[in-house]
Each structure stands twice: as structure tokens, then as C-alpha cells.
Amino acid sequence: MxxxxxxxxxxxxxxxxxxxxxxxxxxxxxxxxxxxxxxxxxxxxxxxxxxxxxxxxxxxxxxxxxxxxxxxxxxxxxxxxxxxxxRRISSSQNSFNPRLxxxxxxxxxxxxxxxxxxxxxxxxxxxxxxxxxxxxxxxxxxxxKKIDAHVKRRLELNDRAGISLSKNFHFLAVESGGYENLAYTERDCRNYIAKARQIRLGVGDADALGAYFSRMQWRNSNFFYLVDMDDEGRLRNVFWADALSRAAYESFGDVVSFDTTYLTNKYDMPFAPFVGVNHHGQTILFGCGLLSKEDTETYIWLFKTWLECMSGKAPNAIITDQCMAIQGAIRTVFPNSHHRLCLWHIMKKVPEKLGGLTHYKAIKKILKSIVYEAIDVQEFEDIWLKMIKDYNIEKNEWLNFLYINRQRSAPIYVKGVFWAGMSTTQRSESINAFFDGYVGPTTSLKQFVEQYDNALKSKIEKENKADFASFNSNFSLLTDCYFEKQLHEAYTNEIFKLFQNELRGMLFCNLRLINSNGPVHVFQVTDIFKGKEGRSRRQVVFNVYYNEADFDIKCSCLLFEFRGIFCRHICKLLIERNVKEIPSHYVLPRWRKDIKRRHTYVMNYYEDTQTNEQNVRYTKLYSHFAKLAEIGVASTGKYLFLMKCMDEAMEKLMDNGCEQEQPIHSYEVHEQEQPMSSTSKFLTPLKVRSKGRPPSKRKKSKVEELITRNKKKVFIFRSFYFSFIFVRKLVLIISEISSKGEYSNP
Structure with a gap:
């Protein structure tokens, strides 16, 4: 009870x-x-x-x-x-499709x-x-509807980081405890972002681009850019390279990949990056251009501009696609550079060029084996000519073109030149894939340059992380050989990993001395050849020439000449001959981790529109509020005390009772004087009409492919719908005519 x-x-x-x-x-x-x-x-x-x-x-x-x-x-x-x-109804409004x-x-x-x-x-x-x-x-x-200052800043920061608006909005909903607690919609956020971009980047595309370049060059005099305009003052072509890219070219500019098959903006201006490989095997950018045409004259302008940017130092080797305009420009501007065609672009065209042949599958199989598995030039020639004769394809224009250009396309012909391991424009492809997260087919020029900065920051951060990893971690040694330890201390982790793969391959190698003349020896190394898919194919023999007196060594597989690291066949010989140390000229400086390169000391001044005094104050205050919140939630007493203090501070701030004449030195912010905007004005570029290659053969971004796929679906649906409407109207007209005919003839 x-x-x-x-x-x-x-x-x-x-x-x-x-x-x-x-x-x-x-x-x-x-x-x-x-x-x-x-x-x-x-x-x-x-x-x-x-x-x-x-x-x-x-x-x-x-x-x-x-x-x-x-x-x-x-x-x-x-x-x-x-x-x-x-309710207002305009005269132009369709009565069958009224508006809300x-x-x-x-x-x-x-x-x-x-x-x-x-x-x-x-x-x-x-x-x-x-x-x-x-x-x-x-x-x-x-x-x-109201978007407060905290939400606005969050939206802007996430937008600058390349986070999509849908994810941005979903994050805000999660943070507030559900969509019902938001005082705005996704469309409101989208509108705010559009206005913020306009304020941040400027109104006009071309003018915003010029102002950006002017500010960047003011911040760092080594920032290089050149704008090409037509007679009407309209932007035609543009090239730029930041200070870090120019410094990196001094160390890694021996091999360059150039690819223009990636559209990035709403004007369909091809994005033309100059790409190389750093000491970690990572993609590195040497500048880029946006072009309005794809003819020889335009490429000559771009290459000459890039050469001027790099102090007249041409690359030793350059990889491009099959565009005839690019090839003509390279012969003009880089006559002494080794030029090869992208193997990926060539092999991609096999179904298109040979798909109609009767024995297509057999020809495709033989062609791949010739390209990827030929051991020497004679083997390539013999199998090629036999394929042409057996399948009676002497008149195939594309195959004849490949054979004529085999000196620049087939791997067996170009292995004697250093290509830093690149056989195709995959480095440009990887740059394109990297930019996929930042730009798309509707990206304006002013958005592009901002996202370009974000992409470069990310690339630099990845290189710094790889540097740290190479100095603070390493792979275990596979052998007791001193030269492995020597390269272990010299190479970066990624390059040493490639070298260790060659050491593992020694298990399939057998060494035999076939000739000796004093200090000069010739060895035969039997190896198991693995095809493109990695499966063991056949047994092959390579010759290794070794001058013991001068330590001059060369293998017929030409891996060192091509990639810059010793092959398994040379490693097998070094172990058999008990060689302890490799001479320094066989340890390429470009792969070493213990060399200080100039580009690592370059301070890059990226475009940063968030450095004004008010934004810096906001960031510092927000950081302090977050720390106070962590302390205040620990107990009820701390929470009540903090809330009381904040209420009192808010009252004083609203009454302007805390205004100070002198700034607090510990939080003082000095905003640098910005340069005057560029007086040279130029008009927004026209939409590009591609002439060099059909647009369908371009590599498209993931976003662009999705849009194209959806457009096709919409087109098919609309075609079906309008066909249905037409047939229906036709049936009604025929039935009406028939009924009138019956009425007129009693």
C-alpha cells in the first residue's frame, strides 16, 4: 500500500x-x-x-x-x-501543362x-x-529559411575541398540531428555556393582567370603564365606552371608525357598537362595548358611556351598519342628529343580498326604477342610479316601505318632509351583520373584554376608522405648481398620494391659463360618469359656483356636503359661473380632518397581567398569555442558556468562594450596588400570545335560518361514517346476521315 x-x-x-x-x-x-x-x-x-x-x-x-x-x-x-x-495565368502558359x-x-x-x-x-x-x-x-x-555563419563557412570550406554538395548537405543534416532540424534546404545551399563562388572567383571566366594569374605571379615571381588571344581580344590558349613544377622539372624533366585527350571544362577546351615521374614513381606535373584548337600551329605555340618556361631545356624523351598535329609540332620544337607513341591508345583501336576482318580474333592474338612479347627486333619483323602474309591483310591501311611507325610505337624498338618505366601516356591518364575528383565537363575556367590548386596541394602532400615513409620505414632484405643493402639505403621504397621484384625473378634464371676475352665476358641467361597477363609463356635467352676491368655491364633485355634499375639477369651475374658494390653511375640520382632536390625547398603560394582578417579571426574563435565545449560538457557545473559566461559575453558584444582601439598582439592579423587587378582584359573563349581527333575517341571523365549515358537513355525514351504520339494522332485522323467518308456516302 x-x-x-x-x-x-x-x-x-x-x-x-x-x-x-x-x-x-x-x-x-x-x-x-x-x-x-x-x-x-x-x-x-x-x-x-x-x-x-x-x-x-x-x-x-x-x-x-x-x-x-x-x-x-x-x-x-x-x-x-x-x-x-x-492565381496569375499568363497568356503564354500552356493550359495542358499548368504551373504550380x-x-x-x-x-x-x-x-x-x-x-x-x-x-x-x-x-x-x-x-x-x-x-x-x-x-x-x-x-x-x-x-x-536562414543559413547562419557557421553553416556558410562549412559549405565554403567543403566546396573548396571538392566535396559534392549532396554530401555537404547530408553532413549538415547529420550534424544537426536530422533534416527536420535544418532551417534551409539543399537548394538554398546550392544557391549560396553559387554566390560564394562568384564573389570568390569573380564574375567573368576569362577576367577571373587573368586576375588569378596576376595574383599568383605577384605572390611568387617564379609563377609562369602566358595567355594567347585572338584579334577580338577573346581568350584562345593559355599555359601556366607554378614555381614548384618548374623546380621539379630540373630533377625529373628527362621524360615527359603529353596527352590532350581529356576534356575538363564547359568550353570543351582540351586540358593539356605536361607530366613526369618523381623519385617515388609518382605522377608529377610540369605545367599545363588549355587549348582552343588542336592543330599544329596551336601545339607549336604551347610547346615553345613550355620550353621558354623551362629555361630552354627540352626533355630527352616525350610520349604522346597518335595525333598528327602533335607529331608535327614535336618535330619542329623538340627535334632532338626521343619521341614515342602511346601504346595504350594504339592497342585500344584494335577492335575498331580490325574488328571487321574475317580472322579478327586470331590476328588480334598474334598482334598482342608481337607487341608485348617480342624479345628482339628480328623476332618482331618475322612474326609481323608472317601474320600479314598468312591472313592476306597487306592492304590494311592501319596496320601499314603501325609498321611504318614501329620505330616509335613497338616496345622492342624503344627499349634502348630511358623512359623512367613509362610505356604509354598512363601518367597523363593518371593525372586525368586524379583531376576527376575536382573538375568535370561543366567546370568553368575560374572554377578550374581553383580546383587545380587543390589537386596540386594533394599531390605535394602525397610526395611528402612518401618521403617520410622512405626515411622512416623500409622493406626487409631478400639476400645477404651487399649491393642489395647498398640500393636499400639509396633507393626510395617504391623503386627498391621494383628492384626486389627483379631479385625474386632470379629464381627462374640460369647463367652460363659462353665467351671470354680477357676482362670482357659474355654470358647467356635463360629466363622464363611471362606475358602481359603474368602467366609463364616460354623460355628465352638473354645475353649479358660484362667488362670486369671497367665494370661496364649491359643486358640485351635493356631494362636498365629503359627503367634505370638492374634486371634479374644482371643481378644473377653479380651474385655469381661475387660483386659487392655497384658503381655510383648505375645508381641513378633520380631514384635516390638521400638527395636534396630544389623543388622540396620551394614554397608554393596557392590561391587562398580565405586569408582576410575576418576569416582568420573566425577560425581562431571557432577553434577556441570547440575546446571550451569539450571542457564544458564534462559536468553540469562546468556547463552552467560556461553558458553563463557566454551569455554575459554576448550581451557585452551586442552592446559594443568590448570594442578595443588597439588589437591584441597574440591574435593580430596583417593582411598583405593585394596587387591591382590586371589591366589587360580578354573575353571568354568560344566553345571549342575539335579538329584533331573525333570527340568520341577522347578519354572522358567519369562524370562526363555518366551524363552521356543518361542523355542516351533520355533520347531513346523521347523518341519512343513522340513516335507513340505521332502514331496515335495519325490513327485518330484516319478514323475521323473514315467516319466522314461513311457519312457522305449513304
Whole structure:
């Protein structure tokens, strides 16, 4: 019985507390209901008062019927329900496809009179509505939508980081505890981002690009750019390279890959990056261009500009695709550079060029074996000529083109030149894939340069991480050979990993001395050849020439000449001859981790529009608030104390009672004087019409492929739909004619 009384008393207490809460809420509702005769101090106060009432009731408001006096001062206005007024139907509106309208001629409104004393009095109130109200959906009303400073900054930072808006908005919803707690929609965020980009990057594409280049060169005099304009002052071609890229070219500019098959912007201007490989085997950028044409003249301009940027130092080797315009420009600008064609682009065309042949599958198999598995030039020639004769394809123009250009396309012909391990323009392909996360087919030029900076920052960070890993971690040694330990201490981790793969391959090698003339020896190394898929194919023999006196060594597989590391056949010989140390000229400086390169000391000044004084203050304050929040949530006492302090600080700040004449030195921010905007103005480029290669043969970004796929689906659906409508109308016309014919002939 005692327990029941205790339970009853608890139940009564809970009910009383509920009644207090309901009574409190009713008193709040009573306080925000507008009444005739109420006087407020400002127009903003009236608006906020009525908005709060509308939010609680579940409708939106708008300002209507304003009236000003002879002196131009506001005298009278109306705040009404957003659904007030009549539905408007324009003469151009299709009656079969009407537009949505919210108007129901709702009479709810308040009239406000502005007195001579500057106070605002509600003169008339009409609270009844002629439509349903929804307090739960009030957040969708335009008057209730508001994006605060914290959310705005979060949106801008995530946008600069390349995070999509949908993920950005979803993050905000999770942070606030659900979409219902947001005072804005995804469309509001999208509109804000568009405005922020316009303010941040400028209004015009071309002018924004020029202003960006001007600021970057002002920050670092080694930033290089050149803009090519037509006679009308319209942007035609542009090239730029940052200071770090120019410095990196000094160490890694021996091999360059150039590829223009990647469209990146809404003008369809080909993105033309100059790409190389750093000491970790990572892709590194040596500058890039945006082009309006794909003819020889344009490429000559780009290559000459790039050569000027790199102090006249041409690359030793360059890889491009099969574009004839590019080949002509390279012969003109880089006559002494080794030039090879991208093998990936060539083999990709096999189905297109040979798919119609009767023995296509057999020819394709033989062609791949010739390209990827030929051991020497004679083997390539013999199998090629036999294939042409056996399948009677002497007149195939594409195969004849490949044979004529075999000196620049077939791997067996180019292995004697150092290519840093690159056989195709895969480095350019990887750059394109890297930029996929930042730019797309609708990217404007001003957005492109901003995202270009973000991409470069990420690349530099990856190189720094790889440097750290190479100095603080390493692979275990596979052998007791001293030269493995020597390279272990010299090479970066990624390059040493490639060398260890060659050491593992020694298991399949057998060494035999076939000739000796004093210090000069010739060895034969039998190896198991593995095809492109990695499966063991056949046994092959390579010759290794070794001059013991001068330590001159060369293998017929030419791996060292091609990649810059010793092959398994040479490693087998070194172990058999008990060679301890490899001479320094066989340890290429470009693969070493213990060399300090100039580009690592270059401080790159990227475009950073978030460094003004107000933004820096905001960042510091936000960081401190986060630390206070971590401390304040530890206990109720700390929480209440912190809330009290913040309330007091807010009151003082609102009253401007904390304004200081002198800044606090520990938080003082000095904003550098920005350069004057460039006086040279140029117009936005025209949309490019491709001439060098058909657009369908370009490598497209993932976003562009998705858009193209969806467009095809929409086109098919529309074709089917309109065909159906046409047939239906045709049937109705025929039936109508038939009925008239029957009527006229009794």
C-alpha cells in the first residue's frame, strides 16, 4: 500500500510538471499573437515578431502594400500570408501543362503604421486563413529559411575541398540531428555556393582567370603564365606552371608525357598537362595548358611556351598519342628529343580498326604477342610479316601505318632509351583520373584554376608522405648481398620494391659463360618469359656483356636503359661473380632518397581567398569555442558556468562594450596588400570545335560518361514517346476521315 502511495505521488508530480509545461507553452503562444495597437521599435522587430508567430502557426509571410510619404519615408505597409493574392495565368502558359501556384486569396495579414516618432504600430490584424496550416513544415517557408555563419563557412570550406554538395548537405543534416532540424534546404545551399563562388572567383571566366594569374605571379615571381588571344581580344590558349613544377622539372624533366585527350571544362577546351615521374614513381606535373584548337600551329605555340618556361631545356624523351598535329609540332620544337607513341591508345583501336576482318580474333592474338612479347627486333619483323602474309591483310591501311611507325610505337624498338618505366601516356591518364575528383565537363575556367590548386596541394602532400615513409620505414632484405643493402639505403621504397621484384625473378634464371676475352665476358641467361597477363609463356635467352676491368655491364633485355634499375639477369651475374658494390653511375640520382632536390625547398603560394582578417579571426574563435565545449560538457557545473559566461559575453558584444582601439598582439592579423587587378582584359573563349581527333575517341571523365549515358537513355525514351504520339494522332485522323467518308456516302 505504501508503494502504491509513493507511485501515485510520483504520477501526480509528473502530471503537474506536464501541466506547467503546457501552461508555459500557452503563455508563449499568447505572447507572440499579434494584436491591434501593439507598438514596436523597428521594422526589423515587427518582421521578426510576425515571422515567429507564422512559424509557430505554420504559414509563410511576405511584405505587401507599402506606402511612402512625400519625403520618401515609409508610412504604411502590410505583412500578409504568403498564400494571399490571386492565381496569375499568363497568356503564354500552356493550359495542358499548368504551373504550380500557392495563391488561395488568403485574407490573413497585419497592417503596420509608422509614426512620426519612428515607432511601428500594428493598426489592424486578421488572423484567419482559408487554407490548412502545417507548423511541422514551417521550415520550408521562405521567410523561415536562414543559413547562419557557421553553416556558410562549412559549405565554403567543403566546396573548396571538392566535396559534392549532396554530401555537404547530408553532413549538415547529420550534424544537426536530422533534416527536420535544418532551417534551409539543399537548394538554398546550392544557391549560396553559387554566390560564394562568384564573389570568390569573380564574375567573368576569362577576367577571373587573368586576375588569378596576376595574383599568383605577384605572390611568387617564379609563377609562369602566358595567355594567347585572338584579334577580338577573346581568350584562345593559355599555359601556366607554378614555381614548384618548374623546380621539379630540373630533377625529373628527362621524360615527359603529353596527352590532350581529356576534356575538363564547359568550353570543351582540351586540358593539356605536361607530366613526369618523381623519385617515388609518382605522377608529377610540369605545367599545363588549355587549348582552343588542336592543330599544329596551336601545339607549336604551347610547346615553345613550355620550353621558354623551362629555361630552354627540352626533355630527352616525350610520349604522346597518335595525333598528327602533335607529331608535327614535336618535330619542329623538340627535334632532338626521343619521341614515342602511346601504346595504350594504339592497342585500344584494335577492335575498331580490325574488328571487321574475317580472322579478327586470331590476328588480334598474334598482334598482342608481337607487341608485348617480342624479345628482339628480328623476332618482331618475322612474326609481323608472317601474320600479314598468312591472313592476306597487306592492304590494311592501319596496320601499314603501325609498321611504318614501329620505330616509335613497338616496345622492342624503344627499349634502348630511358623512359623512367613509362610505356604509354598512363601518367597523363593518371593525372586525368586524379583531376576527376575536382573538375568535370561543366567546370568553368575560374572554377578550374581553383580546383587545380587543390589537386596540386594533394599531390605535394602525397610526395611528402612518401618521403617520410622512405626515411622512416623500409622493406626487409631478400639476400645477404651487399649491393642489395647498398640500393636499400639509396633507393626510395617504391623503386627498391621494383628492384626486389627483379631479385625474386632470379629464381627462374640460369647463367652460363659462353665467351671470354680477357676482362670482357659474355654470358647467356635463360629466363622464363611471362606475358602481359603474368602467366609463364616460354623460355628465352638473354645475353649479358660484362667488362670486369671497367665494370661496364649491359643486358640485351635493356631494362636498365629503359627503367634505370638492374634486371634479374644482371643481378644473377653479380651474385655469381661475387660483386659487392655497384658503381655510383648505375645508381641513378633520380631514384635516390638521400638527395636534396630544389623543388622540396620551394614554397608554393596557392590561391587562398580565405586569408582576410575576418576569416582568420573566425577560425581562431571557432577553434577556441570547440575546446571550451569539450571542457564544458564534462559536468553540469562546468556547463552552467560556461553558458553563463557566454551569455554575459554576448550581451557585452551586442552592446559594443568590448570594442578595443588597439588589437591584441597574440591574435593580430596583417593582411598583405593585394596587387591591382590586371589591366589587360580578354573575353571568354568560344566553345571549342575539335579538329584533331573525333570527340568520341577522347578519354572522358567519369562524370562526363555518366551524363552521356543518361542523355542516351533520355533520347531513346523521347523518341519512343513522340513516335507513340505521332502514331496515335495519325490513327485518330484516319478514323475521323473514315467516319466522314461513311457519312457522305449513304
Amino acid at each position: 505504501a508503494e502504491l502511495e509513493i507511485g501515485s505521488s510520483i504520477f501526480e508530480i509528473v502530471n503537474k510538471e506536464k501541466e506547467k509545461i503546457v501552461h508555459f507553452e500557452d503563455s508563449i503562444c499568447e505572447a507572440i499573437i499579434p494584436k491591434a495597437g501593439m507598438t514596436l521599435d523597428s521594422e526589423e522587430e515587427v518582421y521578426n515578431f510576425y515571422v515567429e508567430y507564422a512559424r509557430h502557426e505554420g504559414f509563410g509571410i511576405t511584405k505587401r502594400t507599402t506606402k511612402s510619404g512625400d519625403d520618401g519615408r515609409l508610412k504604411y505597409y502590410t505583412l500578409a500570408c504568403v498564400r494571399g493574392g490571386k 501556384s500557392t495563391k488561395t486569396e488568403c485574407p490573413a495579414k497585419i497592417n503596420v503604421i509608422v509614426g512620426n516618432d519612428g515607432r511601428y504600430t500594428i493598426s489592424r490584424v486578421h488572423l484567419e486563413h482559408n487554407h490548412a496550416l502545417s507548423p511541422q513544415k514551417s521550415r520550408f517557408q521562405k521567410c523561415n
